[in-house]
Every structure is written in structure tokens, then in C-alpha cells.
Amino acid sequence: QSHNPVKTLTRVSFRFVMTGSVPDALFERMTQLTRLDISDNFFVGRLPASIQNLSSISEMQFSVNRFSGTLPSSFPTLSNLHQLLMYTNKFSGIQVISIFRPQLFSLCVQYLFFIL
Numbered sequence: 001q002s003h004n005p006v007k008t009l010t011r012v013s014f015r016f017v018m019t020g021s022v023p024d025a026l027f028e029r030m031t032q033l034t035r036l037d038i039s040d041n042f043f044v045g046r047l048p049a050s051i052q053n054l055s056s057i058s059e060m061q062f063s064v065n066r067f068s069g070t071l072p073s074s075f076p077t078l079s080n081l082h083q084l085l086m087y088t089n090k091f092s093g094i095q096v097i098s099i100f101r102p103q104l105f106s107l108c109v110q111y112l113f114f115i116l
Contacts, residue, residue: 010056013037021045027053037061039085047072054078061085068092 010032018041027033027050036054039061046069047062054060058080067089 008032011035015040017041018043022048024048024050027051030054032056034080035059039063039065041065043067045069047075049073051075052077055080057081059083062089064088066090 009030012030012033012035015037018038020042021044022038026048031053033054034056036057036059040063043062043065045067047067049072051072052075055078057078060078060081060083063085064087067086068091070092
């Protein structure tokens with residue numbers, strides 16, 4: 001049986017190095033990921049729907065990019081998420097209240113440009 005190092009990653013940080021859109025398949029196999037920081041890049045487009053596979057995620061940061069569109073519909077089901085930083089993006093149609101849950105102790109949405 002082969003070992004898949006992507007599947008066992010627990011922390012990923014890409015800052016100041018990435019451009020373009022996030023591939024749809026990026027998070028498909030990262031089921032053990034607890035911390036994701038892709039802030040301060042030049043990402044554009046939507047967050048991939050594969051973000052729903054991050055069932056262990058507790059900290060997620062994707063601030064200071066150029067993400068647009070709506071959040072994936074699975075986003076509110078990330079039950080282990082405690083910290084979410086998503087400021088300085090261009091999301092549309094977000095109902096921020098749907099992101100709130102009791103275990104979310106840090107939510108930063110300042111400088112978001114909402115297009116409703």
C-alpha cells in the first residue's frame with residue numbers, strides 16, 4: 001500500500017507566492033488538514049468546492065486575495081472551524097450570518113467587498 005503524503009498533511013501555508021485560481025481538486029485528498037493559510041497571494045476566482053473535504057480544519061485564512069463569487073455551499077458544514085479570516089476579497093451574495101456557529105471564536109471579514 002502506497003503512502004500518500006498529501007492525505008496526511010495537517011498544516012499548509014502558501015503566502016506571497018501564488019497567483020491565479022485555486023484548482024478545484026486541491027483539497028480533495030487533504031482530509032487531515034487542520035490549518036490552511038493561503039493569505040496574501042494573488043488568487044482570483046472562486047474558492048473550490050473541494051474545501052468541503054477539509055473536515056478536520058480548525059483554522060482557515062484566505063485574506064488579502066482577489067477571491068470572488070460565493071462561498072461554496074458546503075462552507076457552513078465545517079464543524080471544527082474555530083478561526084476564519086477572509087478579509088480583503090470580493091465575494092458576492094455572502095450571508096455572513098450563515099457562517100456563524102458557537103465554536104467559531106475568531107471571524108474577521110473586514111474590508112470585504114460584497115456584491116449583492
